Amino acid sequence: MKNLICSLVGHDFKETKKVTNHVSEFQCIHCKKQMSTNENGDLTPLTSKQKEINSLLHSIHRKKKKKAAQVSTDY
Ligand SMILES: [Zn+2]
Incomplete structure (x- = not known):
């Protein structure tokens, strides 16, 4: 449409x-x-493939953040 x-x-x-x-x-x-x-900062159509990549990136991103938080509170 x-x-x-x-x-x-x-x-x-x-x-x-x-x-x-x-x-x-x-x-x-x-x-x-x-x-x-x-990942390159280019705008691409949000296909089901790109959605998959994004959810993967998102979970990696969250883990990294969690890990960084743990490191900073270890002191
Ligand atoms: Zn439009």
Whole structure:
């Protein structure tokens, strides 16, 4: 389905999920098209494959954060 606003002025992406410090998922507020940044910081369509990568990145990111927190409280 084509959205008139998007075809005229382009998509208006808002961040829907922060995956890591560098990777986020976005959704267009007009047509609901979903995009994601990848590890290189490039915007790519949020495919099921990219979603898989993102959830993996997210769990790695959380583990790293947890580990860092533990290290800092060990003193
Ligand atoms: Zn759009």
